[in-house]
Amino acid sequence: MTKSQDDTHKRGEAMALLARAESSLLAAVIERFGPLGVGDDLKQPECGLVMIRGRIGGDGAAFNVGETTVVRAVVRLKSGATGYGLRLGRDVTAARHAAILDALWQAPETRSEVEATVLVPTRCRLEHSNKAAAAAAASSRVEFFTMAREAS
Amino acid sequence: MNTQNQKRGALGVRSQLRQKIGRGFDDPVHDAHATFRAIMTALAEPGKVRVTPSPADAPAALSPAMTAIALALTDFETPVWCDAGPxxxxxxxxxxxxxxxxxxxxxxxxxxxxxxxxxxxxAFAAGSLDFPDRSTTIVVAIDDIATDAGWYLTGPGVASARRLLVAPLGESMRTEILANRARFPCGLDFLFCRDATVVGLPRSTHIDQKVD
Known part of the structure; x- marks a missing residue:
């Protein structure tokens, strides 16, 4: 993997976590960073619908599952970094906060702080809740055995 | 490998360009509505000057009206041909x-x-007889719009005759605009823009250079 691909991949992970972070956490962290040099709201935070697409079994033909509500925002800091925020739901403030944090994550001098204050706790929380859900599902697991009918 | 390098080069340029991108409409919903209404009435009454909202942070190469039209009408399904640069x-x-x-x-x-x-x-799409709507809408920047000189317009949306002068146009574009009506129902629709004003010239309008 080249360096730029690696960076893109890491940023994707960071954005995914910012999309799932709790809005109260985002607000608290933004407060922590103090006065931010937000230059422009390139796209003001706005709410809309996106079509969710799916594939049965993960590899069938793509079909439209349905629409979901999302908020998005794009900000540019005075430093020139452009941050994108896209989250499920209607919390426009959180989308803007996520965008600011994405921009801060891109700057080498603030990346580690964003990692430590938002990304790591969110990653832990998600892992924990995923494990809990997996454990709850596993306790009621039933194995089905079927025999395929022979082709006639 | 080569295409990958090109791609990466393009991404670098793109991130440089992104640093210069300005804001869109200040009030996205209402400004887009106002722009749409300006365009609609401009095409409904050819030759009348309409005012569009002006996006504050428009790129230098585009006039406010052209920027507003691009922001209000284009989306992921409308390929745009543009001569104003990256x-x-x-x-x-x-x-x-x-x-x-x-x-x-x-x-x-x-x-x-x-x-x-x-x-x-x-060279632009004029639509086909089956699908005359599959044509290119031409948005042109011009320096001068006058409604008391130039062409005589008649046709749908023009009660008596209306006059329109748009300049400068190249000689070949002038000739082709005059010939546009003959291709009806195919043909091109024009939006002439100066600053934050727009004048429409749909394909249904007859253009005469002088009154008979």
Missing amino acids: EVEAYIGFHTGAPMALSPSAAAFALITRPERAPRLS
């Missing part, structure tokens, strides 16, 4: 998601900032 392409791509048309004939909208140096209008 900065404008990045701006439109960022705000509307519209792809750039690879050729004039593939464009749903053409943004022409230098009419004298534009390709021949016959």
Whole structure:
């Protein structure tokens, strides 16, 4: 993997976590960073619908599952970094906060702080809740055995 | 490998361009509505000057009216042909998601900032008899709009005769605009823009150079 691909991949992970972070956490962290040099709201935070697409079994033909509500925002800091925020739901403030944090994550001098204050706790929380859900599902697991009918 | 390198190069340029991208409409919903209404009435009453909202942070190469039209009408399904350079392409791509048309004939909208140096209008899509709507809407930047000189317009949306002078246009574009009506129902629709004003000239309008 080249360096730029690696960076893109890491940023994707960071954005995914910012999309799932709790809005109260985002607000608290933004407060922590103090006065931010937000230059422009390139796209003001706005709410809309996106079509969710799916594939049965993960590899069938793509079909439209349905629409979901999302908020998005794009900000540019005075430093020139452009941050994108896209989250499920209607919390426009959180989308803007996520965008600011994405921009801060891109700057080498603030990346580690964003990692430590938002990304790591969110990653832990998600892992924990995923494990809990997996454990709850596993306790009621039933194995089905079927025999395929022979082709006639 | 080579294409990958090119891609990475393009990404670098793109991130540089992104640093210059300005804001879109200040009030996205209402400004887009107002722009749409200006365009609709401009085409409904050819030759009348309409005012569009002016996006405060429009790229330097586009007039406020052209920027407003691009922001209000284009989206990911409307390829745009544009002669205003990569900065404008990045701006439109960022705000509307519209792809750039690879050729004039593939464009749903053409943004022409230098009419004298534009390709021949016959290169743009004029629609077919089955689908006359599959044509290019030509948005042209001009320096002068006058409604008391120039062409005599008649046809749908014009009660008696209305006059329109748009300048400068290249000689070949002038000739092709005059010949546009003959192709009806195929043909091109024009939006002439200066500053924050727009004048429409749909394909249904008859243009005479002088009164009989």
